[in-house]
Amino acid sequence: MGFAVHVIDDDPSVRESLKALLGDAGYDVRCYACAETFLEQSGGSEGCALIDLRLESMDGLTLQQRLIAEQSNVDVIMMSAYGQIGDAVTAMRRGAIDFIEKPFAPDQMLARIRSLYKIQDKEELAQREARHCAALVELLTPRERQVLSMIVDGFANKQVANALGISARTVETHRVHIMQKLSAESLPHLVRIWISAGHHLEMPAF
Structure with missing residues (x-):
């Protein structure tokens, strides 16, 4: 499967706005209301996962740890309306590419997705593997x-x-x-x- 942007957020308005923003930019956007659905339906995908930190049932950090344990090829960008520095540090130490606060600027989100999509440099790929x-x-x-x-x-x-x-x-x-x-x-x-x-x-x- 090719590069996809997975949006995992229990807020329908966030899912809809990101699907519109990124879909209009030409990305394959797939939305999930919970972590469990994402894990069931996204096997083998590459690209990135925009994960809400405060998901119900399985929270964002727990989902990130599951992806690490399963050696997923999906890069993680954590999203949160709370902006807790401790959670940001934890997410980054576990290999998250970024930690974005809500409400986010559309241009900021697009720029981050584009940078992931265009990764071709071998040194940067090695850094991703190291992380x-x-x-x-x-x-x-x-x-x-x-x-x-x-x-x-x-x-x-x-x-x-x-x-x-x-x-x-x-x-x-x-x-x-x-x-x-x-x-x-x-x-x-x-x-x-x-x-x-x-x-x-x-x-x-x-």
Whole structure:
């Protein structure tokens, strides 16, 4: 499926205004009244998702985390009428492209969508991949990130266990959970995710 703009907002007037604005600009606009409907109907799509932070049932941040866990190709722009800086930071740390306050200026919204649609530069594509990998790693607990950091550095399970004061069996359990959360197919794949995340991460303390 090609580039689409997904609007996830429980306010019909917002959905209608964005559909008119972006549709007139030539974009394929698809609207959803809730996160659950979006997840059911948007599989395999590329493009971006304009997500309202204060969705009922499943809120915007929870939906964003689901997309990260499913390794979705959709870029996220979070929308909110509340403008809470804490939520903005959380959304951005999880890889959101932008955080836009309502009411937004039509020109601002169009400019942001155009910039996403025209991404072709390899360096910027690499940055997008890095942000995605960093967002995946953010799903790990602090202990899992410690274990992952040491595994990538070449430590064996027993060495990790001794350094962290836990059993080798616990390390192996953490390792299994890490592979599952990051959808890593192998140790080399795990290493690539960690390296790609790079400077977007805060390194775990030991």
